Amino acid sequence: MASFFVSRIDTQVDQQLENNIRVATGRDLDRVRASSELLGTIAIANAQNAYRAYRELFHGERFAALHAAGAMVQRPLWASTGTKNPKYPDTLYVDRLIGPETVNTVPPATLRAFKDHGTVAETLTQGLDEVDALLDKLAEVNVDLEQINNMLQVDGVDAFADSFAALLKAVEGKREMLSCGVIQQQSGVLGGYEPGLRRTVDQLARRKANQQIWEKTPTFWKEESQHHALIKRRLDWLTCLTDGSLDRERLEESRLQFAELNRQIEAALARTEDKLQSFQGIIDQAVASAKQQAEDSFRALSLLLLAEQQVRSGNRQSAIATLEEAMPLDPENQTTNYLLGYLYTGHKRFSEALSHLDRALERNPNFAPGLAAKGLVQSRLADLESENEMRRNHLRAQAEANLTRALEMDSRLLDADGESYFGTLGGVYRRQGRWEDAARAYERAVEVTPNNSYPVGNLATVYKRLGRETEAQDIYRKVIRLAAEALEDRPTDIWKRFDLAQALLVIGEPERGLQEYRRGFDYLYAPGPLESALGGLRALQAMPNPPEGLAEGIALLEAEIARWQRRESAQSDAAGH
Numbered sequence: 001m002a003s004f005f006v007s008r009i010d011t012q013v014d015q016q017l018e019n020n021i022r023v024a025t026g027r028d029l030d031r032v033r034a035s036s037e038l039l040g041t042i043a044i045a046n047a048q049n050a051y052r053a054y055r056e057l058f059h060g061e062r063f064a065a066l067h068a069a070g071a072m073v074q075r076p077l078w079a080s081t082g083t084k085n086p087k088y089p090d091t092l093y094v095d096r097l098i099g100p101e102t103v104n105t106v107p108p109a110t111l112r113a114f115k116d117h118g119t120v121a122e123t124l125t126q127g128l129d130e131v132d133a134l135l136d137k138l139a140e141v142n143v144d145l146e147q148i149n150n151m152l153q154v155d156g157v158d159a160f161a162d163s164f165a166a167l168l169k170a171v172e173g174k175r176e177m178l179s180c181g182v183i184q185q186q187s188g189v190l191g192g193y194e195p196g197l198r199r200t201v202d203q204l205a206r207r208k209a210n211q212q213i214w215e216k217t218p219t220f221w222k223e224e225s226q227h228h229a230l231i232k233r234r235l236d237w238l239t240c241l242t243d244g245s246l247d248r249e250r251l252e253e254s255r256l257q258f259a260e261l262n263r264q265i266e267a268a269l270a271r272t273e274d275k276l277q278s279f280q281g282i283i284d285q286a287v288a289s290a291k292q293q294a295e296d297s298f299r300a301l302s303l304l305l306l307a308e309q310q311v312r313s314g315n316r317q318s319a320i321a322t323l324e325e326a327m328p329l330d331p332e333n334q335t336t337n338y339l340l341g342y343l344y345t346g347h348k349r350f351s352e353a354l355s356h357l358d359r360a361l362e363r364n365p366n367f368a369p370g371l372a373a374k375g376l377v378q379s380r381l382a383d384l385e386s387e388n389e390m391r392r393n394h395l396r397a398q399a400e401a402n403l404t405r406a407l408e409m410d411s412r413l414l415d416a417d418g419e420s421y422f423g424t425l426g427g428v429y430r431r432q433g434r435w436e437d438a439a440r441a442y443e444r445a446v447e448v449t450p451n452n453s454y455p456v457g458n459l460a461t462v463y464k465r466l467g468r469e470t471e472a473q474d475i476y477r478k479v480i481r482l483a484a485e486a487l488e489d490r491p492t493d494i495w496k497r498f499d500l501a502q503a504l505l506v507i508g509e510p511e512r513g514l515q516e517y518r519r520g521f522d523y524l525y526a527p528g529p530l531e532s533a534l535g536g537l538r539a540l541q542a543m544p545n546p547p548e549g550l551a552e553g554i555a556l557l558e559a560e561i562a563r564w565q566r567r568e569s570a571q572s573d574a575a576g577h
Helices: 007-024 029-038 042-058 061-068 108-117 128-140 145-179 182-206 209-214 225-234 236-242 248-312 316-326 334-346 350-363 368-384 389-409 421-431 435-448 453-465 469-489 494-506 510-521 528-541 550-576
Strands: 002-005 076-079
Touching: 002 007, 002 042, 002 145, 007 029, 007 042, 007 145, 007 316, 029 128, 042 061, 042 076, 042 128, 042 145, 128 145, 248 316, 248 334, 316 334, 334 350, 334 368, 350 368, 368 389, 368 421, 389 421, 421 435, 421 453, 435 453, 453 469, 453 494, 453 528, 469 494, 494 510, 494 528, 494 550, 510 550, 528 550
Parallel strands: 002 076
Antiparallel strands: none
């Protein structure tokens, strides 16, 4: 027989397809769709391809003469046919691989499932004509099936070789034990007791033990007369064997007692066996559960690391999709909940953001990143509360409390974008008109991230509002330098682009400032950065002697926000239909 792995093929291929899907999400919809359609299909196609080759070889003209002479065919054997992916049917690799002259090494659990709800039909030959097209699609998404087959073959041979080597080692150990005379040594040890044994046998012979037992002599057992009657009664069974006076009634009673005792023993053994099987089932289930939990935790960690990388590269939508995939695998993971809550905030999904941040804080109420991110959400919600002033003030008070508490625990705490949460706290103060407090918060943010244009730009705005015009102008020029340096490495950084645009407006270069805003529109992933930039310009507009070009900048940002709102509304309507 020729063994072919089945489920292991899907395990390896699906991993590469899922990686394709993650990388292409939001960028290449055709690649996502093509990879998704191939999930869970290649193991069957690979087996059908092998079966097709088997039929061409052993049912062809070349083998016909050998077969007539008695040569046997090498039948395909489908190995690893238990379904490993819980998303797939538990009888997938049995239902789809039924065909003549094949062997399927079905695991016990899969066999039970097949007996319960499997499909009995010749399925292996169905769809053979579609195999080539399916395998061609796999190659088109850059998954090398030949390489996977070779890797599994090498690993399988190594595993079988190790098992066979272990068997030979065990046989060798037994052979050495027998050849060194261990058995003879064990039997020879009894020889040391032989003198005592002989003396006992001789003593019993002198006392005529056999005769006294058959004659039911009580003094052979006990000298005390009170025991004699009991001894004789206990030895009555000897009489029934010698004189024919068999007490059939007592014998039948004894037989029934013995049968009842035997029944009780068998029932006890059956109960014990049931309990052992139950315990084994519980143990197997616990082991399987622990294994699944370990696999889920490892995969969740891998997805979390991928999401963090996607955030650093500015691919937030893909990061959200990755974290949403990780959540069911480890729903209580503190870091996953924090990062997903933070990213939802940028997309104005505030209710979901708070839900995940609260879950992170349930595990540890002193989790500083979770507290700070919750303060950020509350600050954004306060900005949206245009009518209920009491509600707005309450949200800002909560935001201040959470941010302050987090920064007391870790004064150098950064968000997922590398910004100091002192900048967020400064924004809370600025929106309340607490300019001195805002200046101190932004100064702390600049201390934590001195080469970041965002807190430097906010500090310049606050200095301008406080009348420290000369210092503000100097700091705005620093913003221009820092933002321009950052954009050389990452031209898609929308926040740095808007920092540069605002600073150019303030120092008197409105045309360049408006041009930078327009460039930034090409890299937008959500309307959040637009609204933040608009808030900064409106704060400058409320100050004495607003910069030239400020009104044009506000109009430009408002128009772009309106365009985003129309697009989101259209997408929402399309999803509803």
